[in-house]
Amino acid sequence: MPxxxxxxxILKTNTTYTMENDRYYxxxxxxxxxxxxxxxxxxxxxxxxxxxxxAPIAKSGSNELGPLDLGSxxxxxxxxxxxxxxxxxxxxVYIEGELMVLAxxxxxxxxxxxxxxxxxxxxxAYVDATATVGASWSAGNEIKIVDIAPxxxxxxxxxxxxxxxxxNLSAAQxxxxxxxxxxxxxxxxxLLLTQAGAQGLETLKLPFPPTNAGEKExxxxxxxxxxxxxxxxxTVTAINVxxxxxxxxxxxxxxxxxxxxYKRNIKA
Numbered sequence: 650m651p652x653x654x655x656x657x658x659i660l661k662t663n664t665t666y667t668m669e670n671d672r673y674y675x676x677x678x679x680x681x682x683x684x685x686x687x688x689x690x691x692x693x694x695x696x697x698x699x700x701x702x703x704a705p706i707a708k709s710g711s712n713e714l715g716p717l718d719l720g721s722x723x724x725x726x727x728x729x730x731x732x733x734x735x736x737x738x739x740x741x742v743y744i745e746g747e748l749m750v751l752a753x754x755x756x757x758x759x760x761x762x763x764x765x766x767x768x769x770x771x772x773x774a775y776v777d778a779t780a781t782v783g784a785s786w787s788a789g790n791e792i793k794i795v796d797i798a799p800x801x802x803x804x805x806x807x808x809x810x811x812x813x814x815x816x817n818l819s820a821a822q823x824x825x826x827x828x829x830x831x832x833x834x835x836x837x838x839x840l841l842l843t844q845a846g847a848q849g850l851e852t853l854k855l856p857f858p859p860t861n862a863g864e865k866e867x868x869x870x871x872x873x874x875x876x877x878x879x880x881x882x883x884t885v886t887a888i889n890v891x892x893x894x895x896x897x898x899x900x901x902x903x904x905x906x907x908x909x910x911y912k913r914n915i916k917a
Contacts, residue, residue: 650758651749658744659706662687662736668728675747675761676724680706680716683740690733691726691765697773702858703810703910706743710861714810716743722773722912725765727757770915775908780887782903786895791830791888794907801879804914808874810867811909812857813887817901826891827852829907832884833875847890857908870909879916 656674660666662683668674681687682701689697697719704717723746726732734742751757757765778795786792799805815827828849831838839848856864877883887905889895897903 651751651755653747653749656744656746656748660732660734660742660744662734662738662740662742664733666726666732668726668730668732670728671751671753673728673730673749673751673757673761674724674726674732674744675749676719676726676744677746678716678718678743679724679745680704680743681734681740682706683736683738683742685737687740687742688735689724689742690735691724691768692730693733694768695772696724696768697722698775699773700775703775703812703908705858706741711858713859713861713865714867716745717773717809717910719773722771723764725757725761727762727765772913773910774913775910777906777908778885779904779906782887782897782905784897784902786889786903788889788892788894791886792905794829794885794887794905797877797883797885798881799877799879799913802916803879804916805877805883806874806912806914807870807877807883807909808912809871809910810869811855811907812859812868813852813855813908814857814906815852815887816904816906817897818903819896819898822853824851824853826889826895827905828888828890829855829905830886830888831875832882832886833877834881835884849886849888849890852887852905857906877911 705712708715780794830849855868859867885907
């Protein structure tokens with residue numbers, strides 16, 4: 650087995666990094682300070698998409714998430730292979746895991762080689778969608794944020810972080826105003842009526858992002874994962890459950906944003 654050393658490095662976007670002949674990376678966590686998308690590539694193959702809100706370099710008072718834990722989708726960069734972070738501008742990328750050192754004549758363990766060979770079919774990505782409601786939002790009105798419909802040959806697994814933000818209200822959002830609802834092929838993951846409570850999930854409990862000054866606990870699909878099979882549709886909506894009309898700030902439109910990390914699997 651190769652010798653493992655700590656890996657905690659800051660690298661740069663739009664820079665090619667080539668591994669040494671007897672050393673390779675096993676990246677377990679990753680983060681960036683880029684507010685826009687960074688695509689992680691190994692030998693030119695995209696393996697993950699991230700940006701600073703869902704995968705910051707470190708936890709902070711303004712974002713309690715910290716670097717993204719890649720889990721079983723960890724990234725292996727074998728000896729002599731190239732690592733690249735494609736982005737629209739210059740930014741930092743943090744990688745954490747193990748630096749593996751091979752003994753003379755030693756080969757990469759099969760588990761790491763298998764993960765490397767699966768890059769073409771397994772990738773971490775995210776959904777980022779915003780719906781504009783308008784200058785006012787009437788009580789009980791439900792608006793669609795996004796239809797998530799993978800291609801037939803793909804399955805998308807939602808088992809990680811998801812967040813919602815409601816912006817441009819005339820006053821700070823409070824509990825019991827806006828909920829988010831999930832549907833699978835039109836079937837709601839929720840109450841059918843309102844006699845047992847408001848429909849949907851409280852959006853302030855799906856903070857985007859979680860902060861020290863507000864909701865600290867991130868929402869994750871981990872306890873109840875949603876597998877969206879190719880050819881099916883996962884729909885996300887938002888509903889005004891406040892009982893009265895919500896108004897936008899002067900000259901603004903109320904908007905609801907939904908962001909969620911998913912694991913993309915391409916069927917053989």
